[in-house]
Amino acid sequence: MAEIIDGKKISQDIKDEVRDKVATLKEDGIEVTLAVILVGNDPASGVYVSNKKKACEYTGIKSLSYELPANTKEEELLSLIDELNQDNTVDGILVQLPLPKQINEDRVIRRISPDKDVDGFHPESVGRLSIGERGFVSCTPAGIIELLKRSNVEIDGKECVVIGRSNIVGKPMGMLLLRESGTVTICHSHTKDLKEVTKRADILVVAIGKPKMIDASYIKGGATVIDVGIHRLEGKKLCGDCDYDSCAEVAGKITPVPGGVGPMTIAMLMVNTYQAALMHRGRI
Ligand code: GUN
Secondary structure, three states: OOEEOOHHHHHHHHHHHHHHHHHHHHHOOOOOEEEEEEEOOOHHHHHHHHHHHHHHHHHOOEEEEEEEOOOOOHHHHHHHHHHHHHOOOOOEEEEOOOOOOOOOHHHHHHHOOHHHOOOOOOHHHHHHHHHOOOOOOOHHHHHHHHHHHHOOOOOOOOEEEEEOOOOOOHHHHHHHHHHOOOEEEEEOOOOOOHHHHHOOOOEEEEOOOOOOOEOHHHOOOOOEEEEOOOEEOOOOOEEOOEOHHHHHHHOOEEOOOOOOOHHHHHHHHHHHHHHHHHHHOOOO
C-alpha cells in the first residue's frame, strides 16, 4: 500500500514558515501586501479567492480586495492593474481566472508587472523559468516540487512523466522537474501509447482533467503518483484524475484528493508574495 503524501500538513507547515518570516519583516516596519482581483460572480472563483484571502490573514499578509462586476470592461481592469503596478505598497497582484468573455485574459496577464506576478503567468516569468533565471513560478507546479522534496522523493536522474500540457500546470511542471535534473517526458491527448510511457515513470504527475482516468495499470510498482485533478462526483464525493484505490495498490507514494496538491497552490502563493516583498525591498 502506498504511503500518503499529506498536502494538508505540508501546506500548513509552509504557511507557518511564511507567517514567521512575514512577522519578522513586520518588526522592520515592512508590510507584505497582495492585491486580489475577482471579476464577476463565478462561484468556484469566489471560493478560491476567499481561501486566498483567508491564507493572507493567517500568514499576516495584507490583502487588498477588488471585486468587480461581471460586465467590467477590459480597459477598466487594465487601468486598475496599471494603478497597482505603480503602487509601491503593493507587492503582488493576482487576477483570478477565468475572466468574463469580453476581457482578453492574455492582455490582462501581460499587463501585470513581472515583478508583481505572483501567479507566475506572465510570459517573462515563464521565460525566466525556462532559462533557469530567478522569477515567479506558477503556484501549483511549484507546490508539487515542495511536496516531493518534503516527502524525500529524489528527482535528480529519475524518470519523470507529466500528463497534461497546460500553461498553468503541465508545461511549468516539466520545466521545474528538468531544473531538478529529472529526465522529463510530457504526455498529452496525442500521445500514442500513454501506458507504455507512464509505466516508465518513477514520478508521475497527472493533470488531465478527467475523473479517475489513471488506474494501477498505468503505474510502475513503487512510483510516486501526484494527482492534480479535482472533480465532484454525483453524490458530492471528490475525486482526482487517478483512481486512488487502484493506484495506491502499486504506487510507493501518492497524493490523495482532496488534501494533496490542492492546498499547496495557496501556500505557494503566500511564498511567492513574501518573495516579492523581499525583492521590492532589495533584500534578495
Ligand atoms: N484559476 C484557476 N487556477 C488559478 C490560479 O492558480 N491563479 C489564478 N489567478 N486563477 C486561477
